[in-house]
Amino acid sequence: MAEGVAARGAAVDLLNAVLGEGRMLAELPEPELPPGERARARRLTESVLRRVEPADRLLDRHLRKAPPLGVRNILRLAVVEMALGAPAHGVVNAAVTLTRKNRKSQHLSGLVNAVLRAVDPQALVTAPMQKLPRWLRQPLVHAYGREAVAAMEAVFAAAPPVDLTLRDGALPPQGEALPTGSIRLHDPGQISALPGYQDGGWWVQDMAAALPARMLEARPGESVLDLCAAPGGKTMQLAAAGAEVTALDISAARMKRLAENLARTGLSAKLITADALAWQSDTLFDAILLDAPCSASGTLRRHPDLPFVKDGSEVAGLAELQARLIDRALTWLKPGGRLVFATCSLLPEEGEAQLAAALDRHPGLRVERPTLAGVAPEWWQETGGLRLRPDYLAERGGMDGFFMARLRNG
Numbered sequence: 001m002a003e004g005v006a007a008r009g010a011a012v013d014l015l016n017a018v019l020g021e022g023r024m025l026a027e028l029p030e031p032e033l034p035p036g037e038r039a040r041a042r043r044l045t046e047s048v049l050r051r052v053e054p055a056d057r058l059l060d061r062h063l064r065k066a067p068p069l070g071v072r073n074i075l076r077l078a079v080v081e082m083a084l085g086a087p088a089h090g091v092v093n094a095a096v097t098l099t100r101k102n103r104k105s106q107h108l109s110g111l112v113n114a115v116l117r118a119v120d121p122q123a124l125v126t127a128p129m130q131k132l133p134r135w136l137r138q139p140l141v142h143a144y145g146r147e148a149v150a151a152m153e154a155v156f157a158a159a160p161p162v163d164l165t166l167r168d169g170a171l172p173p174q175g176e177a178l179p180t181g182s183i184r185l186h187d188p189g190q191i192s193a194l195p196g197y198q199d200g201g202w203w204v205q206d207m208a209a210a211l212p213a214r215m216l217e218a219r220p221g222e223s224v225l226d227l228c229a230a231p232g233g234k235t236m237q238l239a240a241a242g243a244e245v246t247a248l249d250i251s252a253a254r255m256k257r258l259a260e261n262l263a264r265t266g267l268s269a270k271l272i273t274a275d276a277l278a279w280q281s282d283t284l285f286d287a288i289l290l291d292a293p294c295s296a297s298g299t300l301r302r303h304p305d306l307p308f309v310k311d312g313s314e315v316a317g318l319a320e321l322q323a324r325l326i327d328r329a330l331t332w333l334k335p336g337g338r339l340v341f342a343t344c345s346l347l348p349e350e351g352e353a354q355l356a357a358a359l360d361r362h363p364g365l366r367v368e369r370p371t372l373a374g375v376a377p378e379w380w381q382e383t384g385g386l387r388l389r390p391d392y393l394a395e396r397g398g399m400d401g402f403f404m405a406r407l408r409n410g
């Protein structure tokens, strides 16, 4: 098969599954390709998902009637690749080969060839960014304003950097030191091939995702419950701080990944696979980290499939689950203990509103604002919550959206 056709074919299959069947990339089987080609297919898929809307605007100028989804995805992929600098000749040949391979679309190979020779991929480079879906854009404009949302969309349009959290004294691969202590790699390639990976001195974790565990300030010997823990980025931080960690999550598959992560880093925790709403604890904890399930709307740059698969209908149920998890977690906290509530969401109903409602339901709770190195004063809110937005530090690659707050009972 011509060079790159297999990876491009796999990318088109992934696009068909996300855009045609509404399936998330994480739930799809990995393409059966060598690791390098598999990674390329994934990269191509994500590049297209970040530009579906502007690519369609460009293609539609050259299409008299809508082609079937599979052919549209071949066209989208080709035009995005050309805009990103791939040589047009190879891209067009691969697109025509892919169109011919499928009996149902082979009669459209001439059209694909003609459209791709007519489009100007440079127009995609300068085109307006892809907008967030309405269900998300509206509440975000309401919460942060149009300008901030446009800045977030610009961050979501770019492939994200990779951030690492380090254990004390560990040597990271060469990267950019961020003010909060994470190390940023802008084009790292295969993570497991980086120096130090096998030694377990660092792990991949967005700079924003590293802050909830820092906010908890776990001390050596303290008993800490990591609630909704898998795949364990925060468990590793807490264990590395010397705490006696109990890590609980409902998902057996994700707990398996957590166990693998602990094995690689040589850290330890007590692992429990259970529904936090049903689990009973026979002890109380000094501190609890609740990284609650949420819309994940703060992580769109890492999950560009999400806007095409989700429609916001899950958010009310998730917000209710978050409140129940807070209430349940508080029953396991020692008097005077600390609870950090965090979500990787940009929606106030999964952040600011949860904090306000928890304070209303539990008059004995108060919010604390610990000192966090590298956190700009304006990221803190008057209520004591910390709101992190993708457009913060945009010039250095941005960060995941998060909300977090530290509560103390009594």
Ligand SMILES: C[S@@+](CC[C@H](N)C(=O)[O-])C[C@H]1O[C@@H](n2cnc3c(N)ncnc32)[C@H](O)[C@@H]1O
Pocket (backbone or CB within 6 Å): 227, 228, 229, 230, 231, 232, 233, 234, 235, 248, 249, 250, 251, 254, 274, 275, 276, 277, 291, 292, 293, 294, 344
């Ligand atoms: C945001 S993720 C956690 C990420 C994790 N803290 C980390 O840093 O790697 C939310 C987790 O909540 C878990 N979860 C959802 N509902 C749960 C429940 N009822 N009880 C326990 N865990 C739950 C999911 O399986 C998922 O792993």
